[in-house]
Amino acid sequence: MTTHIGANKGDIADKVLLPGDPLRAKFIAENFLEDAVCYNEVRGMYGYTGTYKGERVSVQGTGMGVPSISIYVNELMDAYDVQKLVRVGSCGAIQEDVNVRDVILANTSSTDSSMNRATFGEVDFAPSADFTLLRNAYDAGVKKNLNLHVGNVFTSDQFYRDNAKEFNQKLADYNVLAIEMETSALYTLAAKYNRQALTVLTVSDHILTGEETTSEERQTTFTDMMEIALDAVIQD
Numbered sequence: 307m308t309t310h311i312g313a314n315k316g317d318i319a320d321k322v323l324l325p326g327d328p329l330r331a332k333f334i335a336e337n338f339l340e341d342a343v344c345y346n347e348v349r350g351m352y353g354y355t356g357t358y359k360g361e362r363v364s365v366q367g368t369g370m371g372v373p374s375i376s377i378y379v380n381e382l383m384d385a386y387d388v389q390k391l392v393r394v395g396s397c398g399a400i401q402e403d404v405n406v407r408d409v410i411l412a413n414t415s416s417t418d419s420s421m422n423r424a425t426f427g428e429v430d431f432a433p434s435a436d437f438t439l440l441r442n443a444y445d446a447g448v449k450k451n452l453n454l455h456v457g458n459v460f461t462s463d464q465f466y467r468d469n470a471k472e473f474n475q476k477l478a479d480y481n482v483l484a485i486e487m488e489t490s491a492l493y494t495l496a497a498k499y500n501r502q503a504l505t506v507l508t509v510s511d512h513i514l515t516g517e518e519t520t521s522e523e524r525q526t527t528f529t530d531m532m533e534i535a536l537d538a539v540i541q542d
């Protein structure tokens with residue numbers, strides 16, 4: 307047991323999918339895992355372990371934002387010895403050629419989170435994806451004929467930002483593909499613990515055009531992302 311996860315060591319697989327939304331964790335467990343068992347309900351942040359194509363896999367909700375995902379990822383890596391972690395999240399696109407429901411693989415993440423400044427001071431640490439997981443997910447996405455993008459995403463500390471238009475335009479000018487709220491922390495912690503991590507995102511809304519999906523769709527229908535994340539995490 308840890309402060310936020312009510313599981314015994316061994317209840318959690320060494321490969322874990324990480325949706326922000328705990329109900330997306332439940333959906334993945336119910337629709338993709340065989341013999342799924344719920345190991346965590348603390349704070350309603352569901353965690354399940356089952357098998358996918360014969361491999362033991364867990365799925366753990368992380369909540370929203372860097373402080374929340376950092377709690378779960380620290381505990382998963384430190385106390386449960388999790389080795390491979392793939393975030394399956396939603397994001398808002400800021401490029402014209404990235405459309406709602408497209409899938410993004412984050413090879414790196416920029417951020418305004420203070421977490422890395424607290425660790426590195428003046429140095430800008432570059433949080434990066436694990437190459438093997440990235441390659442596996444890319445190959446799985448190509449096989450499924452997805453509209454796939456690989457690039458830099460922005461991990462934001464704010465969902466609602468005062469100077470959003472100007473700020474998002476600056477990010478877009480520097481070729482950032484989309485905005486979400488957790489990846490920089492996941493990649494930084496993976497580097498610290500020497501583990502493998504990747505973020506796979508589905509574009510839930512387009513920040514430039516205003517097009518968006520419903521909360522139900524965000525919870526249950528981003529199945530291409532879920533499948534390529536599962537296929538990536540079970541491969542060597």
Ligand SMILES: O=P(O)(O)O[C@H]1O[C@H](CO)[C@@H](O)[C@H]1O
Nearest residue numbers: 325326327370395396486487
């Ligand atoms: O859909 P999830 O995984 O929660 O990801 C995105 O959605 C939330 C904001 O609505 C933030 O957590 C953001 O990163």
Ligand SMILES: O=c1cc[nH]c(=O)[nH]1
Nearest residue numbers: 396397398485486487
């Ligand atoms: O963090 C997020 C997620 C989806 N859409 C956004 O605009 N931001």
